[in-house]
Amino acid sequence: MSRQRHEPKNVAPEIFTADDGQPKGQHIKNVLTALVHDSRDGELLPSERVLAERFGAARMTVRNVMVELESQGLVRREAGRGTFVQHPTLVHSEIFRSFSEDMRMRGMVPGAKSYRSRTRPAPRDVAAHLDVAPGTLAHFIERVRTADGVPMALERTNLSAERFPTLLTEMGRDDSLYEVLGRVYGTRLETAEQSVSIARLSPADARRLEVPDYDPAFLVERTAVDAMGNIVEYGRSLYRGDRYAIQMHVSRSANR
Structure with missing residues (x-):
């Protein structure tokens, strides 16, 4: 059975493709950091595939940003389940x-x-x-x-x-x-x-x-x-x- 797509909630679509003059990776990081801060602790985030489509970026670029957010303690990744918001302790x-x-x-x-x-x-x-x-x-x-x-x-x-x-x-x-x-x-x-x-x-x-x-x-x-x-x-x-x-x-x- 294919996994159900989990789409970003309450986010204006133009945010993902906005041209703010920053490198693609930095733009993705800024948007996802804001998304994490606006989400509840433990909330499931969209998959790397969905985010890559929305940003028009390679999945590896999105993955590198997720790894960075994980190192900052903003998200936690669980194999087979997805990536979840983790507010700092x-x-x-x-x-x-x-x-x-x-x-x-x-x-x-x-x-x-x-x-x-x-x-x-x-x-x-x-x-x-x-x-x-x-x-x-x-x-x-x-x-x-x-x-x-x-x-x-x-x-x-x-x-x-x-x-x-x-x-x-x-x-x-x-x-x-x-x-x-x-x-x-x-x-x-x-x-x-x-x-x-x-x-x-x-x-x-x-x-x-x-x-x-x-x-x-x-x-x-x-x-x-x-x-x-x-x-x-x-x-x-x-x-x-x-x-x-x-x-x-x-x-x-x-x-x-």
């Missing part, structure tokens, strides 16, 4: 940074959506982590953090309303929380205690992160403190398991 390292700062350092544009915030009496467990009495007013902020428009993490964090009374009026959906704390209150977060575990995304959380129900995720629990050692923030955030890897520095103890 981001390393969640030990270095303490805000999400916005981390994404900018990677050359990506940080953002957010599905923003919710409110001030509420702190539940007992949140109060304990913030080192305040249960029932003390605390700000709760929840949002989906994005990089280049792609959902990456579901952040849920808590801060003292007594210490940061106007935070929710100062804070915008896309703002870096840490930058707002520094600009408005002169508070700089210096260190954090963090624990990481594996969780399964509930259907509601999976929809917000645009992944299948019950996909694995990293649950990152963080308590951040300022230069004086005062607790500033306590949060529990979910990072997409298909987009992140955890990096840790380990060493032997000195007496071994």
Whole structure:
């Protein structure tokens, strides 16, 4: 049985044959790179034969471009199945940074959506982590953090309303929380205690992160403190398991 042709989706036909003055191989690479970035992770790409026809190029030229994209981690090729989109995995390292700062350092544009915030009496467990009495007013902020428009993490964090009374009026959906704390209150977060575990995304959380129900995720629990050692923030955030890897520095103890 012959294999069904898989045609490029949502791509203007003239893109393939556009004369942009670049060498054919570079033109193919530019178009396919844009196609990969606009496709979902794991999506099947058209075959080399179909792409060669669309570009009016030799299959070997298309194959060389695919090999280059594979070396860059943008696609993965599976014998007998085809070539699939593979979005890069981001390393969640030990270095303490805000999400916005981390994404900018990677050359990506940080953002957010599905923003919710409110001030509420702190539940007992949140109060304990913030080192305040249960029932003390605390700000709760929840949002989906994005990089280049792609959902990456579901952040849920808590801060003292007594210490940061106007935070929710100062804070915008896309703002870096840490930058707002520094600009408005002169508070700089210096260190954090963090624990990481594996969780399964509930259907509601999976929809917000645009992944299948019950996909694995990293649950990152963080308590951040300022230069004086005062607790500033306590949060529990979910990072997409298909987009992140955890990096840790380990060493032997000195007496071994």
